[in-house]
Amino acid sequence: xxxxxxxxxxxxxxxxxxxxxxxxxxxxxxxxxxxxxxxxxxxxxxxxxxxxxxxxxxxxxxxxxxxxxxxxxxxxxxxxxxxxxxxxxxxxxxxxxxxxxxxxxxxxxxxxxxxxxxxxxxxxxxxxxxxxxxxxxxxxxxxxxxxxxxxxxxxxxxxxxxxxxxxxxxxxxxxxxxxxxxxxxxxxxxxxxxxxx
Amino acid sequence: xxxxxxxxxxxxxxxxxxxxxxxxxxxxxxxxxxxxxxxxxxxxxxxxxxxxxxxxxxxxxxxxxxxxxxxxxxxxxxxxxxxxxxxxxxxxxxxxxxxxxxxxxxxxxxxxxxxxxxxxxxxxxxxxxxxxxxxxxxxxxxxxxxxxxxxxxxxxxxxxxxxxxxxxxxxxxxxxxxxxxxxxxxxxxxxxxxxxxxxxxxxxxxxxxxxxxxxxxxxxxxxxxxxxxxxxxxxxxxxxxxxxxxxxx
Ligand code: SF4
Ligand code: FES
Numbered sequence: 398x399x400x401x402x403x404x405x406x407x408x409x410x411x412x413x414x415x416x417x418x419x420x421x422x423x424x425x426x427x428x429x430x431x432x433x434x435x436x437x438x439x440x441x442x443x444x445x446x447x448x449x450x451x452x453x454x455x456x457x458x459x460x461x462x463x464x465x466x467x468x469x470x471x472x473x474x475x476x477x478x479x480x481x482x483x484x485x486x487x488x489x490x491x492x493x494x495x496x497x498x499x500x501x502x503x504x505x506x507x508x509x510x511x512x513x514x515x516x517x518x519x520x521x522x523x524x525x526x527x528x529x530x531x532x533x534x535x536x537x538x539x540x541x542x543x544x545x546x547x548x549x550x551x552x553x554x555x556x557x558x559x560x561x562x563x564x565x566x567x568x569x570x571x572x573x574x575x576x577x578x579x580x581x582x583x584x585x586x587x588x589x590x591x592x593x594x
Numbered sequence: 595x596x597x598x599x600x601x602x603x604x605x606x607x608x609x610x611x612x613x614x615x616x617x618x619x620x621x622x623x624x625x626x627x628x629x630x631x632x633x634x635x636x637x638x639x640x641x642x643x644x645x646x647x648x649x650x651x652x653x654x655x656x657x658x659x660x661x662x663x664x665x666x667x668x669x670x671x672x673x674x675x676x677x678x679x680x681x682x683x684x685x686x687x688x689x690x691x692x693x694x695x696x697x698x699x700x701x702x703x704x705x706x707x708x709x710x711x712x713x714x715x716x717x718x719x720x721x722x723x724x725x726x727x728x729x730x731x732x733x734x735x736x737x738x739x740x741x742x743x744x745x746x747x748x749x750x751x752x753x754x755x756x757x758x759x760x761x762x763x764x765x766x767x768x769x770x771x772x773x774x775x776x777x778x779x780x781x782x783x784x785x786x787x788x789x790x791x792x793x794x795x796x797x798x799x800x801x802x803x804x805x806x807x808x809x810x811x812x813x814x815x816x817x818x819x820x821x822x823x824x825x826x827x828x829x830x831x832x833x834x835x836x837x838x839x840x841x842x843x
Binding site: 469478492493496497499500502506508509539540541542544545548550552553554556583584586591592593594 | 612667693696698699700702703706712713715716717720721722723727729730731732741746784
C-alpha cells in the first residue's frame with residue numbers, strides 16, 4: 398500500500414478503482430464482468446468509485462486505477478479522458494478501441510464525419526429528419542486512440558480483451574500498487590495476453 | 595533454381611555458434627536450417643527474393659548497417675547476430691509502421707488469428723502503436739467472382755505479384771504508384787474481375803500473409819492462407835520429387 402493506510406478500523410485503505418466508457422460498444426465492460434466470481438476477489442482489494450456500473454456523475458479525485466474503454470471520438474470523450482488523467486495514478490487503455498481506434502476509427506478514412514451523420518439522421522429517417530444538436534455530443538473530425546489525447550500507463554489490447562487477459566493484467570497491477578511498487582513491468586505477457594482483435 | 599552442392603563448406607557463425615553453410619545460401623536459409631528463428635514477412639520459400647519488408651534484418655561483424663537475412667548470401671567467416679535489443683527494436687518499429695500506414699482492424703478481419711502481421715506484432719510485444727495512424731482511403735476490389743482484395747489490409751509484400759508471375763505465369767498483379775501511394779493493381783489498374791489473364795488459380799490468395807486477399811464468403815477469422823503450398827511446389831520442382839505434402843511433413 399503506497400498511500401497512507403487506514404479507514405479507522407485498522408483495515409488498510411482499499412485501492413480506488415474506476416472504469417470509463419468512451420467511444421466503444423461496451424463489450425470491454427461486458428468482458429470485465431466475465432471476471433465472474435473473481436469480481437468478489439477484486440472487491441476485497443478495490444472500491445469501485447466511478448463508471449457505468451456506478452451512479453456517480455462526476456469523475457472523482459485520487460483514483461488509483463482507471464480502465465478506459467473506447468476511442469476518443471466526440472467532445473464528451475475528450476472531457477472524460479482529461480478528467481480521468483487528471484485524477485488517476487494508473488490509466489489503462491482498455492481494449493482495442495482505446496488502444497488502436499479499432500472499429501470506432503473506421504470512419505476516419507472517409508474524412509469529415511458530417512456527411513455520414515447527415516446521411517443517417519437527415520436523409521434516411523421517414524419523419525423528423527434533422528441534425529442532432531442537443532444532448533448528443535459533437536463528433537471530432539477523427540476518432541483517435543486514447544494515447545493520442547492523454548498519456549497512458551498500461552495497454553490492454555483485445556476486442557474485447559478476454560476475462561482471463563483482464564484478470565492477468567489487473568490483479569498484477571493491484572498487487573503491485575498495494576505493495577507500493579508502482580506500475581509493474583509488463584514483460585510477462587504471452588502472445589495470448591497481447592494479440593490485437 | 596539449381597540443386598545445391600552436396601556438402602556445406604562455408605564457415606559461418608550465427609549468434610556465437612559455428613555452422614557450415616552451402617555456397618550461395620542466404621543467411622536466412624542457413625539460420626532456418628540450424629533452427630535459429632529470424633522473423634520474416636515478404637520472404638516466402640520458392641518465390642524470388644524481394645527484400646522489401648526488412649523484418650529479417652541481422653547484424654554482421656564489421657558492418658554497422660543492418661542487413662536483410664533473406665537477401666544476403668553467406669560468405670566465409672561471416673559472424674552474424676540475429677537478435678540484439680537494437681535489432682528487435684528495429685523490427686518492432688517496422689511492425690508498428692505497417693499498422694500505422696494501413697487500416698488493419700484486426701477485430702473483424704477475415705484472417706484474424708491466422709495473420710502473419712498480427713503474429714509479428716505479438717512476437718515483438720506490440721501492445722499499441724507509437725506512430726500516428728495514417729487512415730489512408732483505400733479501395734476494395736470485389737469484382738472477382740471468387741476472390742476479394744481489401745487494400746486496407748495489404749502490406750505490399752509483393753508475394754501475390756511474384757507467385758502470379760513466377761508460378762502461374764499470368765502476371766496479373768503489379769504495384770502501381772510509389773511510396774505511400776503504392777497499391778496492388780490487377781492488369782493496368784482494371785477491376786480484377788475484368789482481367790483476362792487471371793486464371794482463377796487462387797495462388798495469390800494462398801500466399802497473402804494478411805487478410806488482404808481472401809476467398810469470398812469468409813467471415814471474421816475464417817480465412818486461413820496456405821503459403822507452404824508454394825514452398826512445396828518449388829521444392830518438388832527443384833528436387834524433381836513430388837512426394838505428397840502430408841508424407842513430407
Ligand atoms: S495483397 Fe497480400 S500478398 Fe499481395 S502485396 Fe498485399 S499483403 Fe502481400
Ligand atoms: S523477409 Fe527479408 S526483407 Fe522481407
